Amino acid sequence: MAESIGIGVVGTGDWGANLVRNFANLPGARLVALCDSDRQRLAAAMARHPGTRGFEHVEEFAAEPGVDAVVVAASAASHYPLARVLLEAGKDVFVEKPLALEVAHAEELVRLARREGRILMVGHLLLYHPGVRYLKGMVDRGDLGELYYLYSQRVNLGKVRRDENALWSFAPHDLSVILHLLGAEPVDVAARGSAFLQGQVEDVVFVDMRFPGGRTAHVHVSWLDPHKLRKFTVVGSQKMAVFDDMEASEKIRIYDKSVERAGEFVSYGDALTVRSGDIVIPKISLQEPLRLECQHFVDCVRERKTPLTDGEDGLRVVRVLSAAQASLDAGGAPVAIAAENAGVS
Ligand SMILES: NC(=O)c1ccc[n+]([C@@H]2O[C@H](COP(=O)([O-])OP(=O)(O)OC[C@H]3O[C@@H](n4cnc5c(N)ncnc54)[C@H](O)[C@@H]3O)[C@@H](O)[C@H]2O)c1
Missing domain, CATH: 3.30.360.10 (Dihydrodipicolinate Reductase; domain 2)
Structure with a gap:
């Protein structure tokens, strides 16, 4: 089992800030990097969490070796493209709900995670x-x-x-x-x-x-x-x-x-x-519940177990x-x- 998981968060807006706060205080996790295309929001989040590295572009963020697992809390339309880039870069990914805006995109993410042997979890908080x-x-x-x-x-x-x-x-x-x-x-x-x-x-x-x-x-x-x-x-x-x-x-x-x-x-x-x-x-x-959800993601990454709200669960909801x-x-x-x-x- 890995010592502690390096966590990165993409999207530091209203909800992302809650996720960042939780991951910054979670046993078994280290908040290491933040990404937001809005420079001011990124700077504000980094100021609240000194020691984190900041990125405006997901491609550079995805290449950061200290990041093992990523939380995607950017706007819904960006979930699919961001999650795809991150899974392809070999990261475990927790995507906020909804997993994607199209069934075909959700299916592709489920397939991609399976092919890459990555954990894919969806933020079905309840x-x-x-x-x-x-x-x-x-x-x-x-x-x-x-x-x-x-x-x-x-x-x-x-x-x-x-x-x-x-x-x-x-x-x-x-x-x-x-x-x-x-x-x-x-x-x-x-x-x-x-x-x-x-x-x-x-x-x-x-x-x-x-x-x-x-x-x-x-x-x-x-x-x-x-x-x-x-x-x-x-x-x-x-x-x-x-x-x-x-x-x-x-x-x-x-x-x-x-x-x-x-x-x-x-x-x-x-x-x-x-x-x-x-x-x-x-x-x-x-x-x-949010803390339990974040802890579950870290546990799944550390122990390589399938999350309760895995990609398939996200896909079923996108289908409905x-x-x-x-x-x-x-x-x-x-x-x-x-x-x-x-x-x-
Ligand atoms: N689980 C819950 O209860 C819950 C509650 C609220 C929101 N959410 C989800 O959280 C996500 C964010 O919601 P919010 O209210 O924080 O929105 P928001 O608009 O306040 O924040 C979104 C942030 O993402 C950034 N962003 C957008 N596209 C990006 C990209 N391609 N790369 C990097 N950064 C990008 C924006 O600059 C912004 O700072 C949404 O998916 C929403 O569905 C979940």
């Missing part, structure tokens, strides 16, 4: 959240019974992006959790949205997905909303659970509620009975995003996701 890990445990143990449907809300009045719409900016988080909880890819996706603030960039998007076995999921994302919501509601045949990331500590509530069938030989009106039991709030670890975008462009018509797409050969 899969490192102790609350989501708890939910996944409940779903897998069957604590909720048969999973019927789930929906998520990721809305606020916030950073309005020009280069990507609310679907590509926010929904990777929701989709990664939904695919993880259900352990499946959707059969088809339908999305409708509206662009109120700027030409073609949707500010609000509603996504509907059908999964094998009749399960369904719905995602509502927006940066034009009076509420700040970060919430998943999961409905099963025995119980229901809500994960609310805006809660300071009581992030999960499990509702012992269901509707049960009384049996075959009762009248129509008596056939369904509503059962409403206790509400349980389990104790969830309050560790910072692309189908949702195609549906948006077609006014909401459902777009099928072919089952044979499941992996990259």
